[in-house]
Amino acid sequence: MALNKENILIVDDDIKILELLARRLKEFNYHVFKAISVKEALFILKDTSIDLLITDIQMPEVDGIQLLKYAKEHYPNMPKLVVTGYPSVGGALEVLKSGAMDYLTKPFTKEELKMAVERALEKRQEHQGAIISVPSPIQQPAFKEMVGDSTAFGQVLTIVDRVKDNKATVLIQGESGTGKELVARAIHYSGKYSKGPFIAVNCGAIPENLQEAELFGYIKGAFTGADQNRNGFFQAASGGTLFLDEIGNACLDVQAKLLRALQEKEITKVGSRTSEKVDLRVVAATNMDLSEEIKKKSFREDLYYRLTVVEIKVPPLRERKSDIPLLVDRFLQKYGMEYRDRLLRMDSEALKILERYSWPGNIRELENVVQRAVIMADGPIGVKDLPDFLKYEIEFPEEELMPLRDMERQYIKRVLLYAEGNKTKAAKILKISRKTLRDKLD
Ligand SMILES: Nc1ncnc2c1ncn2[C@@H]1O[C@H](COP(=O)(O)OP(=O)(O)OP(=O)(O)O)[C@@H](O)[C@H]1O
Ligand SMILES: [Mg+2]
Incomplete structure (x- = not known):
């Protein structure tokens, strides 16, 4: 068997998995470096030239996503492979966003591991080829x-x-x-x-x-x-x-x-x-x-x-709503190219709904809504592609806002109407004295 010279760093807080992976990769003739935490991985990355990073996601303290983001910035050409026991759609998206190219779900066979590693390493070669003509990767x-x-x-x-x-x-x-x-x-x-x-x-x-x-x-x-x-x-x-x-x-x-x-x-x-x-x-x-x-x-x-x-x-986003259209554009670009290979548009009705909502989860929430819409839409993004909770938020149009005094006056009028003009009855409903009611009416 030919000797593979590549250095592979594996990161997993579960010693058993770490050892198992290391054993298998050694069988395939790779040099293996092991880290049981992200921190350890950082030290190894600093000192060693690593050809492939394989990491778990769920880890105490600093998780694999953080490591992937760090590696994406500092070692953009190093392929990254994620090994995870908890596949979920949201999780997978986050993993891909953070720069991993591929992932392997536990449990996996020896053959699946071998394939994934070879595929990831091949990608590195493609990338290195491309790098020659693109001297500076993302700088800032x-x-x-x-x-x-x-x-x-x-x-x-x-x-x-x-x-x-x-x-x-x-x-x-x-x-x-x-x-x-x-x-x-x-x-x-x-x-x-x-x-x-x-x-x-x-x-x-x-x-x-x-x-x-x-x-x-x-x-x-x-x-x-x-x-x-x-x-x-x-x-x-x-x-x-x-x-x-x-x-x-x-x-x-x-x-x-x-x-x-x-x-x-x-x-x-x-x-x-x-x-x-x-x-x-x-x-x-x-x-x-x-x-x-x-x-x-x-x-x-x-x-x-x-x-x-x-x-x-x-x-918070609700205090800078004028940023919403720009942010939406940015996310449409980002996810359109990522998931649909093209730029999707959003119609003005849908944008209006996004501009009205109060965004308790701020930009992250907006980003998730746009991301989901990009995946769901089969044309320009419309109201139908937005989650229902955005549409149901109780919301006063601007012109209905009024001072409390005016609101009170209107309400008292309604109660009086209900009480058929009987001030004693109205005062009882409002739980105020007849005199107070009279004052207010004046
Ligand atoms: N001005 C912006 N333009 C584009 N994207 C943004 C902007 N601000 C935040 N984001 C995006 O919104 C998401 C949330 O941002 P970030 O993680 O920095 O928020 P945070 O305040 O640290 O949140 P948390 O308190 O939950 O940790 C990220 O995906 C980030 O890229
Ligand atoms: Mg944060």
Whole structure:
């Protein structure tokens, strides 16, 4: 059998699967690298030239989607294969969006694995061929990805532009799905630190007792299972940007250490007595109202002030409805080409419905609605391709809005009509005194 020289990195938090995959791939004569977490995978990717990444999706702490997104940005030509035990339509879409080319559903046979790996590696060769004529792949993906021309969004972009080249800590606040992560990426990729890594850590996804070790690293023997020295995310992001997502979920102990890391620019690994210098920019995000958390004593006030050297408030979509047509266009382009190989249009009735809705899930929700419509539609996208909940939202046309006083006057008139002009009866229904009713009528 010919010797395959390719390096394959497999990432799975389930040791059994990791070992099984490794054994099989070795049988096919590949060099195999194993990682039981995304963090471990990042270290291997940094030091080794990997030809194919195979990853699980569902993993504690940082999931496979994050890894795929990271790999898509930093190693655009490396083929990526996903091994998953939970196939679902939504999940599959997310996987494809994050840059994986193919995926394999557990359980799979040896033959299926072999085929998938060979197919993925072949694609890499095609890509390398193409790269010669296209010298620079996507350079600053995030900035270009953001669209919007409302004043509210313009203010966000202005601040992004101002902070992109310096190391000031930035806190991004906004409701779920407003684009906080995209803003963080824009800061990183458009600025001076774009050559360094962008590492996104979801503080809410790391169990409290592991947060310190994950962020700052640990030394051998620091706790059971710590069988070697390990760097944390702070060091992994050195020279680049560390994005601390859902910072409101960092536990109080870790908050104290974060404060120190930001102030002194040094960290101490768990179990160590010496501190180490770190050089990176920190961008944090939250959809909580941190001032409330401070009142409840679940967030440190001093850390809050440290983080908000620069504050970016990403407005909810309902406060920048004029961005909706542009966003819809963007998503029509993106998903039209991806799923239908052509650009789909949306008729004005459907667009009107999108402009009226209040979008509690913000841009993410809008994106999902457009994506679904692109998949469902068999012509220009119309009202019939939109989900029903958009159409049923109770909604006053602008011209029906009125001051409370006028509303009250109209209502009192109706009650009086019902009471056939009997003021005592009307006052009883309204639960006010006859005198009050008389005053109001005057
Ligand atoms: N201005 C924009 N232009 C185009 N797409 C956008 C814009 N803002 C956000 N999006 C898209 O909307 C989705 C949600 O954005 P993102 O993940 O950055 O939001 P978030 O605020 O971090 O959400 P969460 O609070 O749920 O973590 C993403 O798919 C992103 O690409
Ligand atoms: Mg986010």
